[in-house]
Amino acid sequence: MALSALLASLLCTTVLPVLLFLVALRLWEFYWIRGRDPSCPSPLPPGSMGLPFLGETLQLILQRRKFLLMKRHRYGFIYRTHLFGSPTVRVTGADNVRHILLGENRLVSAQWPASVRTILGPDTLSNLHGAQHRTRKKAIMRAFCRDSLQLYIPEIQEEVQAVVSQWLLKDSLVLVYPEMKRLMFRVAMRVLLGFKPDQIRLDEQQLLEAFEEMIKNLFSLPIDVPFSGLYRGLKARNLIHCKMEENIQQKVQECEQGCRHTDALQQLIDSSRKNNEPLSMQAIKESATELLFGGHETTASTATSLIMFLGLNPHVVDKLRQELQEQEEQGLDLHSLNLDSLEQLRYTDCVIKETLRINPPVPGGFRIALKTFTLNGYQIPKGWKVIYSICDTHDVAQMFPNKQDFQPQRFMTQPSADSSRFHYIPFGGGSRMCVGKEFARVLLKVFLVEVVSKCDWTLLNGPPAMKTGPTVYPVDNLPTKFTSCAQ
Numbered sequence: 001m002a003l004s005a006l007l008a009s010l011l012c013t014t015v016l017p018v019l020l021f022l023v024a025l026r027l028w029e030f031y032w033i034r035g036r037d038p039s040c041p042s043p044l045p046p047g048s049m050g051l052p053f054l055g056e057t058l059q060l061i062l063q064r065r066k067f068l069l070m071k072r073h074r075y076g077f078i079y080r081t082h083l084f085g086s087p088t089v090r091v092t093g094a095d096n097v098r099h100i101l102l103g104e105n106r107l108v109s110a111q112w113p114a115s116v117r118t119i120l121g122p123d124t125l126s127n128l129h130g131a132q133h134r135t136r137k138k139a140i141m142r143a144f145c146r147d148s149l150q151l152y153i154p155e156i157q158e159e160v161q162a163v164v165s166q167w168l169l170k171d172s173l174v175l176v177y178p179e180m181k182r183l184m185f186r187v188a189m190r191v192l193l194g195f196k197p198d199q200i201r202l203d204e205q206q207l208l209e210a211f212e213e214m215i216k217n218l219f220s221l222p223i224d225v226p227f228s229g230l231y232r233g234l235k236a237r238n239l240i241h242c243k244m245e246e247n248i249q250q251k252v253q254e255c256e257q258g259c260r261h262t263d264a265l266q267q268l269i270d271s272s273r274k275n276n277e278p279l280s281m282q283a284i285k286e287s288a289t290e291l292l293f294g295g296h297e298t299t300a301s302t303a304t305s306l307i308m309f310l311g312l313n314p315h316v317v318d319k320l321r322q323e324l325q326e327q328e329e330q331g332l333d334l335h336s337l338n339l340d341s342l343e344q345l346r347y348t349d350c351v352i353k354e355t356l357r358i359n360p361p362v363p364g365g366f367r368i369a370l371k372t373f374t375l376n377g378y379q380i381p382k383g384w385k386v387i388y389s390i391c392d393t394h395d396v397a398q399m400f401p402n403k404q405d406f407q408p409q410r411f412m413t414q415p416s417a418d419s420s421r422f423h424y425i426p427f428g429g430g431s432r433m434c435v436g437k438e439f440a441r442v443l444l445k446v447f448l449v450e451v452v453s454k455c456d457w458t459l460l461n462g463p464p465a466m467k468t469g470p471t472v473y474p475v476d477n478l479p480t481k482f483t484s485c486a487q
Contacts (some may be wrong), residue, residue, distance in 0.1 A: 017349035042246050045089055047071070057221060064468045066075055068363075069305040071148035072392055078378050080332060084113035088385040089378075090201035090364075092392040094422035096376055100367060100388045101422065101430035102420050105130070116366075119214060119233045119270040121286035123279070125435070135171050137435055139271035143192075143264030144439045149337050151262050152191045156443055157337055159187050160427055160450045167482040173460055176307050176478035180300040182208065187443065193288050194263030195247055200335070200379075203243050204322070210239040219283040219470055241285040248284055264291055295307045299440050301361035301471040308478055309355055309406050310452075311452035316351060320452045334453055342445045350408040356426035357394050357416025358406065361471045364389045365428050391472075394399060394483055397423035456485040 036044050050056035053486060059067045060083060068090075071079055077092040091100055100108055109129060111117075117127055117389075125136050142148065163183045167174050178423065184207055189195045193369035213236035220229025252269070255261060265288055274281045279287070310317050328334065332341050367386040372379055380386060400410065400423070451457075458481045463475035 011064060021072065037379060037381045040372050040374065040375060040379040041425060042374045044076045045080045045378040046075045049082040057083050068392065077483060078376055084115065086385045088387055090387045090389060091382050092294055092389045093396055094393060097388045097393050097425065098422040099375055104431050107370060107373050109370055111368040112366045113219060115220045115230050116218055118230065119237050120290055123283035123286045126290065135275065139227065139268050140264060140435050142271065143267040144436055145338060148262065149438060149442050153337055154443065155191055156446050157470060158185055160447050164450050164454055168455065168484055171482055173479040176480050177304045177473050178477055180303045184296040184300040188292050190263040192291045192295045194251055194261045194266050199247055207240060207243055209291065210236045214240065217468065240289055244288055245281060245283050251318040294436050297471050298361040299443055301473055302355060302444060304473065304478055305355045305359040307480060308449060308464065309459055311480065312463060313406050315454060319347055320351065324453055332426045334449065337446055337449060342442060345445060347408065348445055348448055351410040352441065354406060354408040355409045357424060359472050360390045360426040363468050393425060399423050454485060455482045457482045
């Protein structure tokens with residue numbers, strides 16, 4: 001009798017819940033498989049949809065790179081999953097990515113997860129479409145034209161020089177990643193948003209902390225309840241907007257009084273006025289926040305990767321110094337850089353390209369299927385999300401032999417545009433390619449020139465483990481010892 005009661009208790013408390021859970025998983029999977037478009041004969045991609053309602057979002061957030069590698073090895077270059085509340089197809093490989101990037105507004109449309117759209121706001125470039133997107137993109141591109149980039153270089157160099165000097169004065173280690181985020185934040189505030197150095201110093205710490213909180217919760221479940229990721233991200237975003245509004249109002253008043261600003265945000269404001277479509281204060285704050293994210297988070301990631309790869313490959317540092325010495329002999333002034341002199345640094349450019357190949361700061365891009373279409377034998381149903389992978393596409397590109405090795409010289413010989421166009425996509429592609437890519441290249445070149453010409457450094461923990469959230473960064477923050485290099 002006692003044994004029967006024990007078995008019954010075990011059945012109710014353990015076996016039955018497990019069986020119900022397994023049934024729920026099967027029903028969840030069956031529900032989405034039944035959601036395929038019956039008018040399309042092609043099957044859905046292989047994959048799994050994870051837990052009911054949650055999908056595989058938690059695994060992605062917690063495991064990131066390990067999760068994505070496991071999925072690719074198990075299911076191949078196209079697979080289905082369920083992320084951030086939506087059925088999703090993840091796409092890898094140049095041929096597959098080409099169809100997605102060139103299918104903008106025909107097969108797919110840019111659509112980031114709901115949490116990203118909610119936090120950044122509806123008036124950001126990434127959330128606009130059609131004529132509005134083209135107009136806004138054209139206005140922002142003016143801020144990154146050649147003349148504008150030339151104006152930015154002295155301010156960029158000034159900020160980088162100040163930080164490098166501080167590193168050399170420190171006897172202890174430097175945590176490179178937090179330092180890079182602080183540096184690139186100041187550069188973005190000054191160059192992209194037009195804030196004055198004293199304004200930046202006044203609000204820098206509070207703004208930076210709020211920005212870090214917003215970025216940490218940018219990709220979260222779309223549930224706005226107290227203490228949720230979306231709730232914390234919106235709270236941080238509102239603080240950033242509040243701090244920005246006073247400075248933006250002052251900036252607008254100065255312009256009305258005849259003061260001329262040349263920063264990216266001002267050019268966006270001026271362009272909207274010329275088109276008789278003046279931006280609201282909310283739209284200006286959202287655009288400023290997006291510029292900050294694109295202008296500081298991604299460059300901080302890549303600059304940190306540069307320090308890491310060069311610290312692990314001192315022979316590359318020697319080649320960089322050799323190039324700088326040769327250019328100095330031809331008239332390069334290291335104390336007053338300009339676009340013409342930076343463009344002569346071909347090997348420096350290759351080092352940046354190789355860093356972006358191995359560690360692209362943004363792992364991929366988000367789209368939504370506008371209609372059901374077939375990709376490499378699989379159907380992508382209308383309304384499903386599509387993620388194209390930048391990091392995985394670089395990993396599987398056959399045009400890069402010895403892919404795990406840091407070899408900048410591979411970019412010294414330029415491949416044909418057709419063969420490399422979608423094998424190497426650190427800035428995305430198509431009509432949604434990163435508008436600030438030239439600004440990023442200039443900023444990273446100035447940074448490399450300064451740090452290589454003045455510093456030797458040692459990575460105190462050796463090669464770090466890397467994580468993504470939402471950009472690539474070292475788990476240990478890359479503790480490094482900097483010393484003055486022998487001239």
